[in-house]
Amino acid sequence: MLPYPLLTLSLILMWLLLNGLTPGHLVLGILVAVFASWAMASLRPDKPKLAKWYLLPKLFGIV
Template sequence: MSGVLPYPLLSLALLILWLLLNQSVSAGHVILGSVIAVLASWAMAALRPEKPRIRRPGVALRLVGMVVIDILHSNLAVGRIIVGSREPGVNAGFMTIPLELRSRHGLAVLSIIITSTPGTIWVNYDAAKGTLLLHVLDLVDETVWVRTIKGRYERLLMEIFE
């Protein structure tokens, strides 16, 4: 099965997404979605991505919980900035954070966490220096952000992937 369908979960997820986006489960959409899902699975196999090795799944579950709570808090904070009396963008700024995390999978997950949290954007990662360039909507104290990224996320990602 892995020769015909190297990433079956990816293919299934893409087929479901196709059907949801088209809001139809007609035979034509199922066939077309299946063909697209299989072709995407073959394209992914051609890239030969390195398989992630999750060392501590319990820590991964704890990280997911923390990220969900942080996203909710960030939504409220950004909402207060936008709706409140403060002018949006007054404290916005860029900052550089040194990272010890070197795992490609860990860095990818960190970029997803940062970008999915309202008010922050992963701008650039310099692999040679091991630094992350981050844009923050409400940058009042850089040390709080460094402590948050390194203490809450990077430490757990290193436990999970390195």
């Protein structure tokens, strides 16, 4: 559910430090932090796929 739990927790804490500890700010901070975490996950690049692994020794030889 949360791809970056440390980021989410730190955003909630920063929100509460800047705005004060009230129930409304806590709920709003949680919403902002969760949506920011999801946005960061969508910006993560795809993992590279090694399609032609048999060319790897040739690459090592060139390097």
